[in-house]
Amino acid sequence: MWLERLRRSFRTSIWRFTLTFTCIVLCICIGILTLVYRFTVSEQTDQLTKQVLMTAQSLSDIANTEGIDRALFSKTVERRSDKSASSILVLQTPDNVIGNLDSIPSALPTLPELTHFPIAVVDHLGQASVTLALGGQQPTRFGPLLVGILDDNYLVRQRDFLSASIWALSLTLIITLITGYLFNRKVLLRINQMGHLITEVKNGNLNTRLPLSKHQDEFDTLSQQINLMLDEIDNLIDSVAQVTDGIAHDLRTPLSRMRISIEKNIDTSVVNSEKEDWKLTLLDELDGVIATFNAMLELSRIEKGVQPTSLRQIDLKQLCQDVVELSLPLAEQKEQTLSFVISEHESSEKIVIMGERNLLFRAIFNLVENAIKYTQEQGLIELELNWKEASCEIVVRDNGPGIPEALHDKIFQRLFQVDVSRQNQGFGLGLSIVKAITKIHGTDLCVTSCDPGLEIKIIFNN
C-alpha cells in the first residue's frame, strides 16, 4: 500500500521537477568544488613546482658558468642539499652520486616537466617510511641532476579534499531530495483533494466544495475557481430541475384532466361496444404517453442525485431475491430458467450496503427483465451476487443473442434500441435509468459479451 503510494508520488511531474532541480544543484556544487580545488590543492603544487624550477634554474646556471669544474659543482650541490630539509638534490656523475638520495629514480621527466615520485626517508629516530616528492631531472654537463622537493602532504590533501567533497555532495543530494519529497507530498495532497472532489461530483454529489487555506496561494485561487464553477453548475442543474418540474406540473395537469375525462366517459355497463372500446384504446394510448413522459422526467430527476436522507442500509441479498421472485413468472412464460447464485459468502448472512432501496430494486429488475425480454425461449438467465472483501458485484448474465461490442457503450443512451425494428419493446429508457441509478450510487457498470449472450455487472466498491 505505502509502496504503491510512494511509487505514485515518484511518478508525478513535481517529482520530476525536483529531480531536475537536484541535478542542477549537484552540477553547480561540482563546479564550485573544482574551482576550490584549483585554488587550494593545485595552487600548493604550483608553488612547489615554481620552487623546484627556480632551484633547477639556478643550479643549471652555476653548472654552465665557466671556470666551474665537476668537483666544485658537486660541492655546491652537496652543500645545498644539506642546507634544506625539504629540498632534494642529487647529481649523478659517472663516478659517484652526490646529494640526498642514493640514486636518481628511473623514468623521471626532464624539467620543466615534473612528477610525484616515492622516496624512502629515515627520520631522526631511525624509522623508515615512504613519502612523496615532486621533481624532475635537469641534464648538466657533469651528469643528470635531480631537483625535487618533499611533498609528503600531497596525498593527504587530496584525500581530505575528496572526502569533504563527497560529504558536501551527499548532504546536498539528501537535503534536496527530502525537501523535494516534502514539497511533493504537500502539493500532491492538494491535487489529490481536487481529484477526490471531482470524483464526488461525478458521483452526483454536487454539494461538495474544496476547502480554502489561509495562504491565498495559487491552489486557493484554483480551488476558488472550481468552487465557483460548481456553484454555477449547481445553479444550472437546479434551474433545469425547476424547468422540468414546471413542465411536469404544466403538462401533467392537462394530461390528468384528459385521463379523468376519458375515464369518466367510459360506460362500464356497456359490453363490447365499439365506442367504449375506442375510448379504452385511447386510454391505453394515453397511459403509454404518460409512462414515457414519466420515465423521461424520472431519469432527469435521478440524474440529479438522491437526497442523502433517502439512503438506507439495504440487504442486497433480499433485494436480489425480491427481483427474482418478481421476474420468475416472466421467465416461466418463455420457459426460461432464471436462477439466483450467491458466491463466496455465508448464505445466512446479510449483505448490507447504503443505497436507495426502490431505485436499486428498479435497476436490478430492469436488467433482469431486459435479459428475459431479449433472450430466446428456453434460454438461461442468471442473477449472481458476488461478495468480496473490497467490492460487491451484481451480475446479470444471459445466453441470448447478446449485443455487438461496438454498441456496448450506446445501450445506456436514452431512447437507444439495438434492433430498431423491434416494436413495443419499451421506450429505450430502461438501461439509461439503470445507468443513472448506478451512477448516483457510485458504482461501476460494466458490459461484456459472453458468447453467446451478455453479461452486465454492477460493481459496488466497499
Next chain:
Amino acid sequence: MKLLVIEDDSTTREYIQKGFQESGATVDTADNGPDGLFLATTEHYDIIILDRMLPKMDGLAVLSALRAANIHTPIIILSALSHVDERIKGLKVGGDDYLTKPFSFQELLVRASIQVDRQKQLLDPSNGSNTLLTIADLSMDLVGHKVTRGVKEIKLQPKEFQLLRYLLEHKEQVISRTMLFEAVWDYHFDPKTNVIDVHIAKLRKKLEEEGHSQLIYTVRGAGYVVRTT
C-alpha cells in the same frame, strides 16, 4: 363519507368532486392552501385529498400545519412530482398516501376508501380484524395460511397468497397494478411492464382450474377486481 379536496386546477378538482359525489360522498373543495387549511381545521373530514403544489401556501406546508394542529385526518397527496425523494418527503411530513398525476380516478377512489377503513380500524380495533376472507366458494384462512375453493385446497406461493389477500381485502374495488405492486412487493415505482399481469394470470389459473367460475376480472385501463360476476 365526507371529504375535502384541496386542488388548484379547477378541472381536476371538479372531476374528483363529481366522482366522489357519484360514489355517495359529501365533498368540500378549496382551490388554495390557506382556504384548505381553514376548512380542514374547522370541519371534520374522513379524508383529505391534497395537491402538492398550491398557490399561496404549498401542499406540504398545509400538511405539516395540520399535523402540528393535532389533526390526524388521513391525507392523500396528489403530485406532479414523481421522484422517490418527493414521495418520501410527503410521507415524512405526515401524508398517508401519495399518488402521482396523472392518476386513474378509480385508483384514487380505492386508495381513499382504504385510508378511511384503516382510520376506522385504528379508532376501533375490534372492527375488521377478520381472519377469514371469503368470496363465492373461495375462502382464505389468514391464520392457517390456507386457501380453499369448494372443498379443495389450493397451494399458493407466498407472493400469490399476498396478492389474493390484498384483492380479497378490497373485493369489488378496482385495484391498480401500482397498488398491487406497492402492497405485495413493498417497492414504490411503476414497473411499466406486464409483470403484475403475469403474476395475476398465474394466480388466476390456480384459482380457476377445474372449471371453477371466474373471480379475478381485468378492468381495462384501471386494474383488477375480485367479484363474483
